[in-house]
Amino acid sequence: MDIQENIRDGLREISVAITVPDHAEVFIERNSQALDALEHVVRLMHGRDATDRVAISVDVNRHRHMRLERAITLAQQTAERVRATGQAETLMAMSSQERRAVHTTLAAYPGITTESVGQEPTRRIVIKAAPIAE
Numbered sequence: 001m002d003i004q005e006n007i008r009d010g011l012r013e014i015s016v017a018i019t020v021p022d023h024a025e026v027f028i029e030r031n032s033q034a035l036d037a038l039e040h041v042v043r044l045m046h047g048r049d050a051t052d053r054v055a056i057s058v059d060v061n062r063h064r065h066m067r068l069e070r071a072i073t074l075a076q077q078t079a080e081r082v083r084a085t086g087q088a089e090t091l092m093a094m095s096s097q098e099r100r101a102v103h104t105t106l107a108a109y110p111g112i113t114t115e116s117v118g119q120e121p122t123r124r125i126v127i128k129a130a131p132i133a134e
Contacts, residue, residue, distance in 0.1 A: 093121065
């Protein structure tokens with residue numbers, strides 16, 4: 001197990017990376033529900049008061065990390081296609097962490113805007129063409 005802690009913009013971020021040699025699929029099947037539950041338990045164990053700004057994430061065998069990388073790569077490819085065609089495209093449903101990373105990444109793309117639509121657990125990002133500021 002590897003625990004890393006960072007402070008960014010006044011937010012304390014704690015990342016717990018667990019390597020499970022056998023039966024990791026228990027944590028990642030069924031849309032990572034067991035992994036989400038484990039993360040919730042870790043947050044409850046951490047506890048916090050009203051002034052504590054902390055984000056806790058738990059990953060097993062880099063599953064979430066790889067999902068996040070795939071989501072960003074897909075979003076970048078989709079943004080290039082949207083930029084070329086001018087046609088909006090909707091990505092697959094993503095977790096709030098994945099959506100946040102995609103919005104942040106694509107914010108640097110001129111001529112592209114993003115918008116989250118729908119309700120959990122099927123909330124998605126729509127990538128649209130936008131006029132390029134001169």
